[in-house]
Amino acid sequence: MNNKALCFDSEKCVGCYACAVACMDQNDIDVVHDGLAYRHVTHIEIGGGSEVRVVHVSMACMHCETAECLDACPSGALKRDAASGAVIVRRELCIGCHACAMACPFGVPRFGHDGTMQKCDACYARTRFGCDPACVEICPTGALRFCDANEAAAQKQARFAASLAKAR
Template sequence: MKYYLDLDMEKCSACGACAVACMDQNDIAPRARAPFRNVFSVDKLEDGTLKPAYASLACMHCADAPCIPACPSACLKKDESTGFTIYDNENCIGCHSCAMSCPFGVPTFNEAGKMEKCDGCAVRVTHGMEPACARVCPTGALKLYTQVEYENAHLDKSVHKLLKLI
């Protein structure tokens, strides 16, 4: 079953709980490096006035992810059970081809020079749990959908709508 992790920018309060949960889930030490999920402040134009808005962004798990064919050591692939773009950096040679091909600049590199990124908490999702970021979101801005739920949901405030404007 394919899943989608979506953000309702109208609900995001930029509290950062998602980023902290990501760090905890992925054993990223505070101040050691950035989490796989980050919160950004953006300005949106509403009725001729700029108003603040927030976006919690991580890997977009693109349907046709350019990072997958860009990796010469086949470290990236689509997870068959979730549809998320996952990685196994065992064979990573640290060439940064994945990062250069990603339009969102998502792949990061650990202290050993190996690529790491958000995997949508694929193991959690496979076992019936929400991704860590969605589980702790106090406003419900981050939500996990099955493909059927996603197709039937009214996602006019979705980050995917924002991406279509870019």
């Protein structure tokens, strides 16, 4: 398993939705019939008056290390891709029982018109061959990246340290 993961930095996200649509394009998502998408952008307004600000969050499957959905799935439809570590769903095995949806703390599993579960697979079929996930490839601000998670954390820490220094 490699250490690369989908990393999101809310400080850089401007809520432009490019990731959400790139995901639809990559995965041929039929929003009309299935009424779902794998990646969602949410805008959270914080504070009021002159202090108001909006934080944007782009979310899809977290591909948890300890994935509750994997344990909950009775049909073996969910599995972990050994090469990428992504949690993927084999829709041909899905029985549409929604156990994964009950187990998932993030509200990720969604069900299309055929009743089977659909979600982000971290573009494991792209990352296997050295291509970035579609959402990462398109992000204009670098808020979404496919990189070593610890490296991303270190960069965020360095940036915060710099802002502390400036505040002094």
